[in-house]
Amino acid sequence: MTRVPLAVLALVALASPASAQDHSAHQAEPDPHAGHDMSAPKAADPHAGHDMSGPKAADPHAGHTMPATDAPAAEPDAMDDVDHSTMDHSTMDHGADADAPPSPGPDMETPPPPEAGSGPPRAADAIWGADAMRASRRDLQQTHGDYNLFWFQADRAELQIRDGANGYLWDIQGFYGGTTSKFWFKSEGEGSFGEAIDDVEIQALYSRAIAPFFDLQAGIRQDLAGPDTTYAVVGLQGLAPYMFELDAALFLSHRGDLTARLEAELDQRITQRLIVQPRAELNLAAQDVPQLGIGAGVDSFEIGVRLRYEIIREIAPYIGIEQNWRVGRSADFARAAGDDASVTNYVVGIRFWF
Template identity: 35%
Template sequence: MKRIPALAFALVAPAAWAQHEGHDMSSMQGMPGMSAEEHARMMQQPQPPSPSPALPPPTAEERARAFPDLDGMDMREHMDDDPFIATLAFDRLEAFRDDDANGLAWELHGWAGGRRDRFEWRSRGERIGGDTRDGELELLWSHATGPWWNRTLGVRHDFGEGEHRDWLALGVEGMAPYKIDIAATLYAGEDGIGARAEASYDLLLTQRLVLQPRLEADAYAGHDAPRDSFEAGLRLRYEFTRQFAPYFGYEWSTTGMHGGGAGGHWVAGIRGWF
């Protein structure tokens, strides 16, 4: 009968040793006084799961099964990273009263093309008392130099009561930090050179009510060149939709655009695009 405990110990010892074989016993060092109960609780803690093996990349047959041709309705053929898009925008289409005469001012632009390269056109000017003053038309090629900036190159034609002039145009346009829209253009003509800088910012008072301050400076040099001018405007618009927003505001200018000198007037108009 004395051989039974020895035999039981021989059978249980390998299993106990296998249970403790996967544990790092180095963590037990430096823990004097740990009881058997505490040691048992520590041994019962769940071990971190082993990392799952990496999945192999899908084969061509698996891709074909995942994206089958649905009788000519395979959407992969219709997906384009650079689609052709065309738009027309009315940045300013407004009425005002100046020198006891009714006036109408416009600033339009449109473009057609892709994300990186597109054809762009712009027009601006005003009519006072039925006569067109300082009208402009620009035809430009626009190339994206980054996610926020475009480079433009083209021609500009002046029309109206003043001299009809033609210019080469080179500029940049885009969005500066703090979401400030900026455009700067250099002009070169037969009788002079010029430059224009514009900046505007949309301040959201509510989800639909937007206050827009705007600055513009024009400078020219040469024989029979347009006069220098500076404009500052503040317009408050209400966006019924993103495509349609009536507004009113006040604009102040120094020379040229409103018959010379300096002065300001109230404006009311519509902003939209489609």
């Protein structure tokens, strides 16, 4: 007769009460692992390591005697007690979704029907007819678009206070025409009180838009003070980036003298009504013109700044200071005529337009 070790008998004796527990009530309880093949070799059993049939099985209901009942037990969520962190998803069948494209999001709006865009380019033509609407659009363009306009501006009308004789200056311009073609007129002049006018010029120009902010101008210029001189003019006027107002022109006199002028202004608002305006002007010559006191190269340049206050948009008095230099041969001509080659002017004036 085989002798059983006392240790084995002790373990059997301890396990007997657990194996004798009544689990009949649990047979009606749905298996929380239903649908999972527990025999799959790679499936991660959340109860791995617990032999439910062996004497060492750790019953999760140990110590709780659940009475049998005919009432069906409340069905728990089959996945509530599953620890997904330890599950091996490599054995799951995801083949049904493997080839599915990623979702594009919410359904797009219904595409337009095939006949969309096959009608007239303007919807009103389909109702009133193209002929009636053509006349209407022409009238609208003439009323609110390309119609002739008159504009006049005195950019500088000022008194100049300087050492010696005080003087005056005007610089006016304007146009009449449409948005692309205009007739421009310009006039500049200056002098000293009690003396003959130093310079007077009048320009008549045809202007044609060549860019959204620039016009190409061509015409004639007539000088009325000093030696009578007539010029052919080709110029460019407009608004450069950063709001610089530019006016550049070439002048060819009837004697064959070629000169050029470049003006630039910039309006900088300090407040809604107070504006500071730096201004610069450069005059050039291709050759000496002794009868006009002009030397070859840089004839003269001036730099100034004006501070104006807009009483209304169309009327703005101003004060300022301006420095004028004659250089090179032009300075020599000025000294020979008894004039200063460098002059500082304190100015008081008014700018207006309508």
